[in-house]
Amino acid sequence: MRLWWETLPGLRQAEMDAFEARGWRVRVDPAAEAQGFLVVHVEFPLDGEALPLRVAYPAQFPYFRPAVYAPPGRFPEHQNPIDGVLCLLGPRTQEWHPETTVAGFLEERIPALLDAIDGGRPLVEQQAEIRAGYLPYDDPSYVLFDSAWAPPAGARSGSLVAKGALLASGERLLLRMAITKAKTGGREIPVEVVPFQSAPGSFTIEFPFAVVDGLDMEEKPDAHWAKVAHLFPGLDRRLKESTVGGKKWQFAVAALLAAEEIQKGIRGFSFVTFLIHRPKGTRDFRVARIRGLRAGRQDMGARVPATQILRDRHVLLVGCGAIGGQIAVELSKAGLGRLTLFDYDHVEPGPTVRWPLGQSFFGESKSAALAAHIKQHWPQAKVTAYTGVVGGAAVPEGPVEGVTLDEVMEGVHLVIDATAEVGVQHYMSDRCREVGIPYIYASATPGAKGGIVARFMPRDGQGCWFCLQHAMYQDGAIQEPGHDDAAEVLPAGCNHPTFAGAGYDLLEVSLQGVRMAVQALDPRRTAETFAAVLDFKEELGLPAWRAHGVPRFGGCECQG
Incomplete structure (x- = not known):
């Protein structure tokens, strides 16, 4: 990849000239330049003194x-207290203007x-100064907590109860857990x-917390713990x-609740949590932050406020294909x-x-595979899966795993039919x-046209x-x-006709179904x-939707 000052000849000199025109002392870092980066040290005049700044140009400048x-520590706010980087603009890239010189x-x-x-x-609109975000952590460990929860006023300590699991990664432990309960002041x-997904070795643990009014900005976890x-x-x-x-491990957990x-x-x-651990029989602890x-x-609903009404809704989905x-x-x-799944x-x-899932689910029933996937990734959805055929002949124990379709529909707020089967649509709609x-x-x-x-x-x-079918096809x-x-x-090997069509085209239909649901x-x-009604404009591949009311057909006995 060519260096930006080679691609845009004259731009580097224009940058240097802009510093010189202001009378600022500038020094190029030769070690960084040898590696293909431009880093300059600038003496910025501030209150009669020189504020030393280090400016690192990105490889894709300007x-x-x-x-x-x-x-580090020069400014009480808007500065990463560990590496010293300044927050001079909001995070969006459009806040930087490429025609601007750094000077x-x-x-x-x-x-x-x-x-x-x-x-x-304000320097950055609507952006909080979250100091806990500056600290480096032992990823991918995590602790799930609720932003809306806070200890009672005046409480400075207590204990937390969590469901969690430990995982080994070489000579260290990873910890993943979700807070479920707090105990403080006798309450x-x-x-x-979000419900924690149990795994082999999952446990429930109670551990102490302490409330602090500010965080020590220590880069090293062991220094912070000390x-x-x-x-x-x-x-x-x-x-x-x-x-x-x-391997046998000894460990302890403690959490800081930092008010900010x-x-x-x-x-x-x-929340800043510490995992202190060591292999049993050894002396020295390792501290993970x-x-x-x-x-x-x-927290989970902040990005999709319109869907908050779904949390107490129950949907039956018949047909779990593409x-x-x-x-x-x-x-x-x-x-x-x-969510109840039926296929x-x-x-x-x-x-x-x-289809949304792949090789790890080969051979499983579609409804059970989807249920397992959803339970693992979005466990707030209580999923029930049934394997059976709508309209299949009844057997002594019932048509679908011991339950009737009417029982499956009990308590449902909406039925979605994605079977693409006319007979099923006719029956389910009636x-x-x-x-x-x-x-x-x-x-x-x-x-998929x-x-x-x-x-x-x-x-x-x-x-x-039935009225809609008559309006479209009669x-x-x-x-x-x-x-x-x-x-x-x-x-080959399939006894049920299907049609050619790519998943990215079928996805248009799925997403519209979700919106209407x-x-x-x-x-x-x-x-x-x-x-x-969806049509693809073949020459451009653009999806075009048409909306229609459903006129009543005079020969239909429906009640609307």
Whole structure:
């Protein structure tokens, strides 16, 4: 890769000239230059003195900003207290203007930093000064906690209860756990976070915490622990033991709850946890500093506020193939509280080219595979999986693993049908209309040239599934979606016809199904019956959606 000052001749000299024009003393770091980087040491005039700055130009300058370092601890805010880098702009790349010289940038932003510290205009809008974020951690260890939880006013210590697991990584231990309970002042307070996924060797542990008003900015975990160990007297005499990776370990856990700004203008707590451990029979402890990850209900919903209504909703998804599988995953990610999956098929290699899961699930039933995946990654969704055929002949123990379809539908707020089977759609739509449950069906057309997602809300006066089929395929009131009937295929070893079409095209149908499902589940809005019809503009590959109401067919006996 060519150096930026070779690609843009004259730019490096213009940078040096800009420093010289201001009368600032500048020295190029020869060691960095020998490695292909430009690092300059600048004496910035500040209050009659020279503030030493180190400016590291990025390899892609001038498209991206430089990193500017001052002596660590020089400024009480807007500076990483460990490496000294200054926070002169917000994190977004568009805040840096490529036509700016670094000298001009410093001339403008250093005074702005001082104004911010002195209580003037804010340096970075809506950005909190979270000091815990500056510390280096022993990743990928973590502790899950809830931002909304705080110890009672005046409490300075207590204990936390967590579910967790230890993992061996060479000569160190990794710790992953989720806080479930706090004990302080004789009170026991539940803490709600994303459920911890149990693994071999999982345990429940109680360990002490101490509240601190500020964090020591020590780069090395053992030096940091040496400064705070007095807050946890006798901890090294209350060691726990566990066999991990075939080796016996002794360990102890302690946490600091650091009071600090967690959002602009909002104070809360950051978690910094220490894992003190050693192989049993050895003398010296290793200290690991563990990152706290915010995983409470409010934390998980902050990025998708519109889907918070899903947490107490229950969806039945019939059909877990290319379209249904993606719907299941997306609803779970969005925070759905309960999901019931129903499918007859198992996972084969060929269809995974357009299915969300891959080789590790070959041979499993699709519904069970999706349930296992969702439970591992989005465990707030309570998933039940059934393997069976809608319309299959009943057997003595019942048509589906000992339960009837009516029992599966009990307590459901919405049914989504992704089977692409006309007979199933006809039955499920009639059954949902009969019991007053909203019904959505989602399917693609042969060749993935188009698709349809239709939502039917009970008793809203519009037509039913049968009315929609008549409008599209009989009287032409609604133009049917694009299709290529020649694209139907019967792969080797498969006795059920399918169609050619890529997963990235089918995903359009899945995502529209999720949008319409969230609307139907939202008690704050009145969702309507309508059909979303998809066509792909072949020359450009652009998806084009059309929205249609569902006219009632005079020959249909539906009640709307």
